[in-house]
Amino acid sequence: MTTRFRHRLVHPPEWPVYTERAQRETARLVGRGRTFDYGHGPEISRLEETMARLTGRPHCLAVNSGTSALYSAYFALGIGPGDEVLVPTLTFPTTVTPLLLLGAVPVLCDAGDAHGNVTADTLRPHLTPRTRAIGVTHLWGHPVDMDPVVELARANGLLLIEDCSHAHGSTYRGRPVGGFGDAAVFSLGGVKTVSGGMGGVLVTPHRRVHEMASLLTAFRQRSRATVEDPALTPYIGTGLGANLRMSPLACVLAQSHLDDLDRLLRAKAGNFRRLESLLADCPDLVPLTTDPGCDPGARYGLHLAVTGALEGRRDEVVAALRATGLKVRPPTTAPLHRDPLFASGPPGGWALHPGVRPGRPVRPAGPHPRADALWDSWIALPATHLYEENSTLVDAYAERITAVVADLRERAPATPTRSGR
The missing domain is CATH 3.90.1150.10 (Aspartate Aminotransferase, domain 1)
Incomplete structure (x- = not known):
């Protein structure tokens, strides 16, 4: 093997990297004890407004991770036990795993383009009378060919969810990703280009989806500021079982990347x-x-x-x-159908949701040659x-x-x- 490269290659620090201004702002919040926000303070409000503008969607909800955003999206859209959802096998696991918590049945679909994305042609063969929704991932930031996927969803009366966790700033035919489906999510954590360390957002054109997701993730103060539907307001005090709020510190860090x-x-x-x-x-x-x-x-x-x-x-x-x-x-x-959770089911036949029979939680396990x-x-x-x-x-x-x-x-x-x- 080549031996000519004897000098050490120096890499800059791995992303995320934060400006001195962002570091000062988070330090200021810590000094004030503002390390949490039960309501809808300025840091969260500004982040949500920025992400809404970026995607062209009227409603945005900040949560503590992209995974929580996906869980909230599936829940708020009413996906539940026995519903089949077409999803890519070539994606990050948490594009799919929140469905298991809701008792839904992920249907792993093969890649259809050179970037590993699903296409309408790889989704279509898996449609059944039980299919309720399509979930797509803009893998590595390259947009899915959305027009045929949108047409497939509309023709079959299916919900459409976009996982844009890799795709901050990506566009398809001049339109921002996240603006095609009934809901879209962005991770704002880890090494994403927009990162608050941990965080995520849900965007949607549907007010009810926004309000249901708020009830799920943030009871009392935040939901009091968000939920207006008279059928939902009685539940503001308790919410619907989860506490998935984003920290204002994470909002400030993520906002610094959005601003740049x-x-x-x-x-x-x-x-x-x-x-x-x-x-x-x-x-x-x-x-x-x-x-x-x-x-x-x-x-x-x-x-x-x-x-x-x-x-x-x-x-x-x-x-x-x-x-x-x-x-x-x-x-x-690696493709999810290789993973034990999807190939053979949870250990010991555990059921992840009381409405689901123990056993393999997906259909089908393969093959997915591309x-x-x-x-x-x-x-x-x-x-x-x-x-x-x-x-x-x-x-x-x-x-x-x-x-x-x-x-x-x-x-x-x-x-x-x-x-x-």
Whole structure:
């Protein structure tokens, strides 16, 4: 393997990174003891108004995670025991797991495009009389082909939920993601481009969905400020069983990223485009192209597909790249149908909801050949280190990737084995 790269490659701190102003503001809130908010204070209100504008939706609810936002969305839309919901198998687990808590039946669907997203064609074969909704994920920030999915949902009287946790600032045919369904959620936690450490939001065009989600997640003060439906107001004092509020500290941190979102999007997009350009003539390790009419916005993930002479050698390529100091890896989440929870059910036959028979909680478990093939061929690059404008990492990564690929091509090909098992 190549030995020319003996100097250590220095990466900037992994995202999220916060400005001094954001740090001062959170310190000020801590000094005032404002580490929680039972109501609808200025930090939460401003964050919700910003996310509503970003998506073009009239109603927004801040909660403590993207997972809680998904749970709230499914609940508020009335999804319950026995309802089948079509969802991608290639997604983060919590796109799907809140359905199990509600007694619904996730139906895992194969990837339909080169980015791992479901399409109307991969959803349609799984429709049954029990299908109640479609859930889509804009995987790694690349938008789903939404027009055919919206048409499929409308033609069959189905609810539509968008998981936009990877897709801050992404647009489809000029429209922001999150603005197509009956509800959409964004994670505002972890290493997302907009991150409060922990947080999430639900956006919806439906006032009742907003009010039901408020009752579920924040009783008393917040729901008193939000719930107006006379049929729901008697329940403000108790709520509907959960306490999923977002901290004002998290709101301030996430808001600092939203206030700088345009610059962040430009910086990441510029770095990604430059790296893709530098690798244009690198055989067998190919960047994923952006589909016409799509803008991946925050570009949560940057992936290369192992093809050609290196096909079937993904893990070998990853090891060789890491040996030169590159922070590359397989994608973090394998297709869900490989996971024991979805393949065989909870341990000991536990039922996650009293209305559901113990046993395997999904239909069907597979096969999902395209999702398998895509995940087994992808290499994830460290998008969370490529947020600086004109990052010097771009040239270093392109140089080392090109050299490693050339070295691997010169060696006798290894016996192809299935990666990711």
